[in-house]
Amino acid sequence: VQFVESGGGLVQPGGSLRLSCAASGFSSNYYAIGWFRQAPGKGREGVSCIKSSDGSTNDADSVKGRFTISRDNAKNTVYLQMDSLKPEDTAVYYCAVDSLRVFGLCPLSDSNEYDYWGQGTQVTVSS
Numbered sequence: 001v002q003f004v005e006s007g008g009g010l011v012q013p014g015g016s017l018r019l020s021c022a023a024s025g026f027s028s029n030y031y032a033i034g035w036f037r038q039a040p041g042k043g044r045e046g047v048s049c050i051k052s053s054d055g056s057t058n059d060a061d062s063v064k065g066r067f068t069i070s071r072d073n074a075k076n077t078v079y080l081q082m083d084s085l086k087p088e089d090t091a092v093y094y095c096a097v098d099s100l101r102v103f104g105l106c107p108l109s110d111s112n113e114y115d116y117w118g119q120g121t122q123v124t125v126s127s
């Protein structure tokens with residue numbers, strides 16, 4: 001499975017960034033793509049995910065109202081629009097594929113549900 005992640009960088013508090021994830025090389029009609037993040041010295045945290053079958057999403061409480069996940073099926077790309085960024089959003093952000101997700105919400109609480117992982121992109125929120 002190949003990933004192309006982009007969009008990370010340095011931004012001031014209150015600013016915005018958009019992350020992109022293009023995943024290819026897996027065969028499934030019922031999958032989910034999720035964004036996770038890991039800050040220095042902390043565990044991996046689920047941020048947001050979206051299912052291929054119906055476009056339903058699931059967001060962590062810490063980002064609700066600030067982050068929006070979306071997809072472009074024609075480009076096989078998932079986006080994470082991050083607004084009102086805070087210093088505590090600073091982390092490496094990873095894109096991941098759950099290659100079989102048919103029922104229920106895409107998961108965020110257990111990263112082991114995801115089979116394939118991108119290389120990560122750094123997001124730093126600082127003045």
